[in-house]
Amino acid sequence: MNTFYFIAFLSVFFSILVISAKNPVHSILYLILTFFTFTIHYILLNAQFLAIVNFIVYMGAILVLFLYTLMLMNLNKDSEQPKSSLVKIAAVIGGGCFLITIIAAVKALAPSDYVVLKDTNLGLVKNLGKTLFNEYLLPFEVSSVLLLSAMVGAVLLATKDPKATA
Amino acid sequence: MELADIIVKFILVVIIFAISLVVAMYSTYAERKLAAFFQDRVGPNRAGPWGILQPLADGGKMFLKEEIIPTNASGFLFIVGPSLAIMTACIGSAVIPWGQKLVIGAHVIDLQVADINVGILYIFGVVSLGVYGIMIGGWASNNKYSLLGAIRAASQNISYEISMGLSIIALLLVTGTLSLREIAEQQHGWHWNVLYQPVGFILFLICAFAETNRSPFDLPECETELVGGYHTEYSSMKLGFYLFAEYINMFISSAVMVTLYWGAYNYPFMDTVAASVGPNAAVILGVVLMFAKIFLFIFFFMWVRWTIPRFRYDQLMDLGWKTLIPLAIANIVVTGIVITLINR
Amino acid sequence: MESLSNKRKEVNNKPLNFLERAYLPAIGQGLLITMKHFWKKPVTIAYPEEKREFSENFRGMHSLKRDENGKERCTACGLCALSCPAEAITMTAAERQPGEENLYREEKYAAVYEINMLRCIFCGLCEEACPKEAIYLDGDIVPSDYLRKDFIYGKDKLVEAPLNQ
Numbered sequence: 001m002n003t004f005y006f007i008a009f010l011s012v013f014f015s016i017l018v019i020s021a022k023n024p025v026h027s028i029l030y031l032i033l034t035f036f037t038f039t040i041h042y043i044l045l046n047a048q049f050l051a052i053v054n055f056i057v058y059m060g061a062i063l064v065l066f067l068y069t070l071m072l073m074n075l076n077k078d079s080e081q082p083k084s085s086l087v088k089i090a091a092v093i094g095g096g097c098f099l100i101t102i103i104a105a106v107k108a109l110a111p112s113d114y115v116v117l118k119d120t121n122l123g124l125v126k127n128l129g130k131t132l133f134n135e136y137l138l139p140f141e142v143s144s145v146l147l148l149s150a151m152v153g154a155v156l157l158a159t160k161d162p163k164a165t166a
Numbered sequence: 167m168e169l170a171d172i173i174v175k176f177i178l179v180v181i182i183f184a185i186s187l188v189v190a191m192y193s194t195y196a197e198r199k200l201a202a203f204f205q206d207r208v209g210p211n212r213a214g215p216w217g218i219l220q221p222l223a224d225g226g227k228m229f230l231k232e233e234i235i236p237t238n239a240s241g242f243l244f245i246v247g248p249s250l251a252i253m254t255a256c257i258g259s260a261v262i263p264w265g266q267k268l269v270i271g272a273h274v275i276d277l278q279v280a281d282i283n284v285g286i287l288y289i290f291g292v293v294s295l296g297v298y299g300i301m302i303g304g305w306a307s308n309n310k311y312s313l314l315g316a317i318r319a320a321s322q323n324i325s326y327e328i329s330m331g332l333s334i335i336a337l338l339l340v341t342g343t344l345s346l347r348e349i350a351e352q353q354h355g356w357h358w359n360v361l362y363q364p365v366g367f368i369l370f371l372i373c374a375f376a377e378t379n380r381s382p383f384d385l386p387e388c389e390t391e392l393v394g395g396y397h398t399e400y401s402s403m404k405l406g407f408y409l410f411a412e413y414i415n416m417f418i419s420s421a422v423m424v425t426l427y428w429g430a431y432n433y434p435f436m437d438t439v440a441a442s443v444g445p446n447a448a449v450i451l452g453v454v455l456m457f458a459k460i461f462l463f464i465f466f467f468m469w470v471r472w473t474i475p476r477f478r479y480d481q482l483m484d485l486g487w488k489t490l491i492p493l494a495i496a497n498i499v500v501t502g503i504v505i506t507l508i509n510r
Numbered sequence: 511m512e513s514l515s516n517k518r519k520e521v522n523n524k525p526l527n528f529l530e531r532a533y534l535p536a537i538g539q540g541l542l543i544t545m546k547h548f549w550k551k552p553v554t555i556a557y558p559e560e561k562r563e564f565s566e567n568f569r570g571m572h573s574l575k576r577d578e579n580g581k582e583r584c585t586a587c588g589l590c591a592l593s594c595p596a597e598a599i600t601m602t603a604a605e606r607q608p609g610e611e612n613l614y615r616e617e618k619y620a621a622v623y624e625i626n627m628l629r630c631i632f633c634g635l636c637e638e639a640c641p642k643e644a645i646y647l648d649g650d651i652v653p654s655d656y657l658r659k660d661f662i663y664g665k666d667k668l669v670e671a672p673l674n675q
Contacts, residue, residue: 071301473541
C-alpha cells in the first residue's frame with residue numbers, strides 16, 4: 001500500500017508540474033513521467049498487459065507525436081498574441097464552475113472500502129484476451145471501426161483537394 | 167526469494183551488463199575493421215597487436231575530451247538526452263533468455279534476468295522509449311541540425327514501429343505466447359521460427375535496421391545533410407554515450423532477432439548432445455551458439471552498412487508505409503488462415 | 511557520332527520490372543559484391559613499416575655523390591643553384607687545401623651546400639644541370655618536421671656516406 005501512496009503522490013506531483021511548467025516541451029516531458037507512474041500503477045494492480053500497452057502506446061507513440069509537433073512550433077514569447085479580456089473572464093468563470101463541481105463531488109463522496117480484485121490474474125494477457133473476445137466482442141469490434149473511421153477522416157483531411165491542384 | 171537466488175540474479179545482471187558493454191565496445195572496433203576489409207583496406211592497427219586496444223584508446227579519448235555545453239542549450243535536458251539513450255539501450259537485455267536453466271547441485275540458475283509474461287511487448291516498449299533520448303538531446307541542443315535529426319529520428323521510429331509490431335503479431339499467432347522464454351523453448355532443436363515466418367523475419371530485420379538508426383536508415387545522423395544530426399552539439403563522453411547506445415541497440419536487437427526467429431540457444435541434435443556430454447555442458451554450448459548467432463547478426467548489420475547507400479527521406483517513408491505495413495498485414499492474414507486450416 | 515573509345519554505353523530509362531522493383535535481389539547482389547571484396551587482399555599497405563617500390567624515374571631527396579675513390583664530386587660551380595626554378599639551393603665554395611685530396615675530387619669544393627626542402631619542387635633540373643654528376647634526386651621521400659629551419663638540409667644530410675664504412 002505504501003508503494004501505491006508514493007506512486008500516487010508522484011503522479012499527482014508530475015501532473016501539477018505538467019500544467020504549471022512554463023515551457024510546453026517541459027510540460028510534455030512531465031506528462032511522460034506522469035504516464036510512466038500510471039504504468040507503475042498498472043503493474044501494482046498486476047495488469048501487466050495494460051501496463052505495457054500504456055507504456056508503448058502512450059509513452060512510446062502518442063507523446064512522441066506530441067513532442068514532435070511541439071518541437072516544430074514556434075515557441076517564441078513575442079509570437080504569442082495577448083489574450084483579450086473577454087477570454088480571461090470566460091476562463092475565470094469556467095475554472096470557477098469546475099472548482100465548484102469538484103468540491104461538490106468530493107463532498108458527496110462517502111469514504112469507500114478498498115477495492116479488492118476478485119481475481120488477481122484478471123490483468124494477464126490470456127484472461128484479458130478471453131474476456132475481450134467473448135463477452136465484449138461487439139464493443140471491441142465497434143471501437144475498432146471507430147478508430148478506422150478516424151483514420152479515414154485523417155487521410156481525407158491530409159490529402160489535397162483534387163480540384164485545387166488540377 | 168532466497169538470499170542466494172538474489173545474489174545469483176545480481177551476478178547475472180552484472181555479467182549481462184558487462185557483456186553488452188564489452189560487445190558494444192568491440193563492435194566499434196569490429197565496424198572499423200570490417201569496413202576496412204570490405205573496402206580492401208587494412209583498418210586500425212596501431213593500438214596493440216592488430217589494433218585490438220583501439221576501443222580502449224577511443225574510450226580514453228572520449229573521457230578526456232573537453233565537455234562543451236552550448237550557452238543556449240537547456241542544461242538539464244542536454245544531459246538527460248544521452249543518459250536516456252544509453253539507459254534504454256541497456257535495459258532491453260533484461261528479458262532475453264540467454265540459455266536454458268543451469269542446474270548446479272540443488273540450485274537452478276535461470277540464465278534470464280526476468281521472465282515476465284509480456285516479454286516481447288517489454289522489448290517493444292523499451293525500443294519505443296529509445297527515441298526520447300534522441301529527441302530530447304536534439305531539442306535541448308538548440309541547434310537546427312540537431313532538431314532536424316531529432317525529428318527525423320522520431321518520425322522514422324514511429325513509422326517502423328508499426329510494421330515491426332505487425333510482423334511480431336504474425337509471430338505471436340504461430341507461438342501463442344508473449345513470453346520470450348516460452349518462445350525460445352518452443353524452438354527446440356531445429357524448429358526455428360524463421361522456417362515458419364520467413365517474411366515476418368525479413369520485415370522484422372528491416373525494421374530493426376530502422377529502429378537502431380543503422381545504415382541504410384541512418385538519416386537522423388546523416389553527415390552530408392545535417393552536419394552530425396542529433397548529436398551535432400555533443401562532445402566528450404556525452405557524444406560517446408550516443409554512439410555507444412547505437413552499438414548496444416544493435417547488440418540487443420540482434421539478440422532479440424536470434425531469440426524470436428533464429429532459435430535462441432537451440433541447435434539441431436541438442437538432445438543427443440545433452441545426453442552425451444551432460445546437461446550443463448549442453449546448456450553452455452547453447453549459450454555460446456546463441457552468442458555466435460548474435461555476432462553473425464552484428465556482422466550482417468555492418469555488412470549491410472558498407473553495401474547499401476543511405477535512403478532518401480521520402481523513399482524511407484514510402485518503404486515504411488507503402489511496402490512494409492501492407493506486407494506485414496498480408497503476412498498476418500496468411501499466417502492466420504494457414505493456422506486455422508491446420509488446426510481444423 | 512561515332513564512338514572513338516568503344517566504351518560508350520546506350521542509356522535507357524526502361525521502367526523496372528517487378529524483380530527490380532522488389533529491391534531485395536539487388537540488395538543480395540550488392541551484398542555479394544562487398545563479400546567478394548571482404549576476402550580480397552588489401553590494396554593499401556601499413557606505410558612506415560612497409561613501403562611501396564618507387565618507380566624508376568621517381569625524384570626524392572637529393573644526395574651529393576662521391577666518386578669511386580670516395581671523394582666528393584661537387585665542385586661548387588653553382589650551376590644547380592642557377593638552374594633551380596625555386597631558388598632552393600645555396601652554396602659556399604672553398605679551395606681544397608693540401609692533404610685533402612682524398613676528400614674532394616677537384617680543387618674547389620662546396621664548404622656549405624644547403625637545400626631548402628620547403629622550397630624545392632623536386633623538378634630535377636639541378637640533376638640535369640650538374641656537369642660533374644654530383645647531385646641526384648634518388649633518395650626517399652623527405653620526412654616531415656616541426657620547424658622551418660629543420661627543413662634546410664646541409665651537407666650532413668645530403669652527402670652520401672663515405673665508402674668502406
